[in-house]
Amino acid sequence: MTLLSKLGASRSVTAALLASGIATGFAGSAAAQCDDGETVLKFSLVTKLRGHPKGEAALAWADMINSEMQGELCMEVYPSSELYDDNDVFGALLSNDVQIAAPSASKFKDYSELLTLFDVPFLFDSALHVDEFLRATDAPARFSASIEDDGFVMLGFWTNGMYQMSATRVLRAPDDAQGLTFRVQSASAPVASMMDRLGVEGKSMSFSKVYDALKDGEVQGQYNTWSNISAEGFYLEQAAVVETNHGYLGYPVIMAKSFLDGLPLATRQKLINSFALITHERNRFAYEINQQSRLEILEDEGIILRLNEEELALWRDRLLPIQDEFRANIDAELIDLAISANAAADPFGAQ
């Protein structure tokens, strides 16, 4: 068997498994058996559950609630956009059709420009740097305040990881993307600027549509984390995934303020405490899950391109001016806070 036919065989098997939901763990919902008298918390996700940082965190939280808050609360987790996609979920929270959601920060564009900070390229060196930024500054309080008027409370942030770019062409240099159409999560100002600077058309599209859009050629490129690229099989339709690490995917975990405030105080406190515990525990695993997903892409003979320093410098030079745009047009203080927190962070303990 030639390398090419072997590659074709292996990748098409994965594609078929992906389509049937077998390759990436079960895709069904984790609906709990709720008892009479328990307040049901429906948690709507667009990603899969197993092997995904957000899915695993949601499952762990549901386990904790359902074993420790019997008789009070009952959490049901609905993955893979079974209930809502990320654009509809904001309205569904406000109409109390779901009670918890964790859309990526980029999707808050219509509610909070501050949260589009994470779309600014090359602001953070790693997801662990972002964790330190969120721990060491008042940024989470600012983010939470910025969505309060729209009726939401942010309980905290769940981490996924850093974005990698891929396309039907190998993107060694920023100009290699010119003329292509890329799927984007939202047309936030930093994302729109990034697309312009790469000479790319950005097409905003819900997560559940991306694989088919890549397969049918409706879009030719995308960016996402290793866990999303692997779990959804995006790499199967791309020439290569380029290790750009240019941005950060994280999730503000939100509820409708009216719903949370309506819970008895002791129940609310237990819910918030359990969230803090799970967040602390699960955020530490996000990095591992993404590294594992990266390996799985390689094992399936997906092509990953690691850029050398000169090549990476070209990407940085092209996209770094977006930091100044954010400073001038959105929030100078926040971006300066992010830049200094990133510089001060020492997550790997190197002195």
Ligand code: LMR
């Ligand atoms: C995306 O739309 O690409 C991501 O926000 C999906 C997710 O929730 O990780």
